[in-house]
Amino acid sequence: MNHTILKELEVELKNYFQPFLNAPATIEEIQYAESEMGIAFPDELRNLYLAHNGEDKSGPGLFFGLPFLSLDEVLDEWRIWKRIEEDDFFNFDAFSIPTEYIKERYVNHNWIPISKDNGGNNLGIDVDPDEKGKVGQVINFGRDEEVKYVIANRISDLLLFILQTLKNKNFTIHQEEDYLYWSYGANDNIHFLDALFNIELPVLQPQFIFQSENNVKDWYDSLDENWRYIVGASECADRFIRDKRLYLGGKGLVDISPLQMCTEVYRSERTNFIRK
The missing domain is CATH 3.40.1580.10 (SMI1/KNR4-like)
Known part of the structure; x- marks a missing residue:
């Protein structure tokens, strides 16, 4: 101390x-x-x-x-x-x-x-x-x-x-x-x-890298109709990127490249969701 x-x-x-x-x-x-x-x-x-x-x-x-x-x-x-x-x-x-x-x-x-x-x-x-x-x-x-x-x-x-x-x-x-x-x-x-x-965590030594407002906007603008439906309105984009659990089962997704904006993503077979 x-x-x-x-x-x-x-x-x-x-x-x-x-x-x-x-x-x-x-x-x-x-x-x-x-x-x-x-x-x-x-x-x-x-x-x-x-x-x-x-x-x-x-x-x-x-x-x-x-x-x-x-x-x-x-x-x-x-x-x-x-x-x-x-x-x-x-x-x-x-x-x-x-x-x-x-x-x-x-x-x-x-x-x-x-x-x-x-x-x-x-x-x-x-x-x-x-x-x-x-x-x-x-x-x-x-x-x-x-x-x-x-x-x-x-x-x-x-x-x-x-x-x-x-x-x-x-x-x-x-x-x-x-x-x-x-x-x-x-x-x-x-x-x-x-x-x-x-809050950027851990405090003082954050591991999550915040995306700039422009980056988030460009990312959202690049989404197809299916992904925009999943993410929601543009003002929801930042929260989606930083969400801790993403329930994507049954969404009929083929292109998962938008998930590159999300960090620490992996699939849990136990609960069948993508998690970060």
């Missing part, structure tokens, strides 16, 4: 919010959490908790409105997911973006929940990545998170991204009675996990 990033982030946050980060956790508290989960915390995560044991319950949500969980809250969330993992009923589809970075499971007890949305969804630290992933990568998972993204390669990258977002003023502060919180994006009130679709 780069303490300079954290200190600078704390200073920047104070420009907009009352101090809300908790006092440091003790080594013993961290060791207890590790023992309960059977997981060794990555160094960056351990150092983050040695700086702050989560945030105050009335805080605005360190992660763009989503709270930074204390170790007790981490354990509460982890125990819920551990019980769910042991139940074969919850064997739902899951997809990794990029592919082969996150193990494609509905739940994995080796995902450390560091934030939640109170709706069954979490930000987590992945200590059991797939072949191309990195231990310590930040991911999303949960009830509504079928598609799982590598949000950041490490927690310090996510904190730096938050700092840069504050400096660039690309955020919105919301007031609801006595509750103050914030969200990613200027003049928006979008759940951070929903905003991931419009």
Whole structure:
């Protein structure tokens, strides 16, 4: 953990919010959490908790409105997911973006929940990545998170991204009675996990290459009638290119060259759709 990033982030946050980060956790508290989960915390995560044991319950949500969980809250969330993992009923589809970075499971007890949305969804630290992933990568998972993204390669990258977002003023502060919180994006009130679709990921080191507006327009103009029917109106083209799952079965397609604008595309025989 780069303490300079954290200190600078704390200073920047104070420009907009009352101090809300908790006092440091003790080594013993961290060791207890590790023992309960059977997981060794990555160094960056351990150092983050040695700086702050989560945030105050009335805080605005360190992660763009989503709270930074204390170790007790981490354990509460982890125990819920551990019980769910042991139940074969919850064997739902899951997809990794990029592919082969996150193990494609509905739940994995080796995902450390560091934030939640109170709706069954979490930000987590992945200590059991797939072949191309990195231990310590930040991911999303949960009830509504079928598609799982590598949000950041490490927690310090996510904190730096938050700092840069504050400096660039690309955020919105919301007031609801006595509750103050914030969200990613200027003049928006979008759940951070929903905003991931419009963020270059992983933050700071994106793998998706955004197409320029002109490139997208030229691509759309080149489509035949069949493909335009599939894509929809021209204003839908950018979203189609960046969609995570494309259901194309039964479309009678012969020419699939338009899919070259979509990245990481492959066919899943299990569900018979093209996925990226």
